[in-house]
Amino acid sequence: MGQIWEILHKPDTVVFFDIDGTLTSYNYGDHHAHHELDYTPEFRDVNIYADCKRLNPIYEYIQSHDVNRLYCISREPHGHESWKSEMVERLYGIPASHCFYTLDASKKPEIVKDKIKELFPDIDPMSVVLMDDNDETLGLYMKETPFCTAHPMIFMENL
Template sequence: MANIWEILHQPDTVVFFDIDGTLTSYNYGEHHAHHELDGTPEFRNVNIYADCKRLKPLYDYIVSHDVSRLFCISREPHGHEAWKSEMIERLYGIPASHCFYTLEAKEKPGIVKEKVKEMFPDISPESVVLMDDNDDTLGMYMTQTPFCTAHPMIFMEHI
């Protein structure tokens, strides 16, 4: 993990962050970690991102890095893209235009590869880090992309 930490702190590194569980705590509910309305039609009308707080270790990293090299990639089946993007910009300063969404997690590796090729065509794969809290997604990134992967817990280990 020391290599990942070092890569994250190189000025030319590009990072794609997941949002839920990575840049937010995922504790949206009253009695459960996830929002109780998830899966119901009324969930689409609830801005669960309005009261989110920044996660300080990740914030400290983000403000020390070139924001033009920071992006978000998130699964969003509930139509909350605008609220998520607003929250990311408000809490972390990552522009909404740097947030990409998909209905299915399995599409994340392809989207990231496409965006890296489009925006950073000459970058070394070792200078791209894909950060997600989901083991299945990290596994897909590992097998389907040439990029580095990281779990957000790396920031807790380096406090």
């Protein structure tokens, strides 16, 4: 993990953060980690991001990095894109325009590759880090992209 930590701290590194479980706690519910209304129609009308708190170790990293090299990619099946983007901008200072969404998590690698090609066409693939808390998504990134991957627990391990 030492190399991932070192790569994250290079000034030219571009990072794509997942949002749920990475930039926010996944403890949205009253009695369960995920919101009890999830997968119900009324969940579309609940802004679970309104009272999220920043995760300080990740916030400190973001504050020390060039925000123009920080992006988010998230699966969003509930129509909460604007609330998520607002939360990311409010808590971390990552512009809402740096947030990208998909209905299908398996599309994340393709979206990231396209964005990197568009925004940083000459970047060394080892200067891109894709951070996600989901093992399946991390596996897809590893299989389908040339980029580095990281789990957000890396910030806890390096306190």
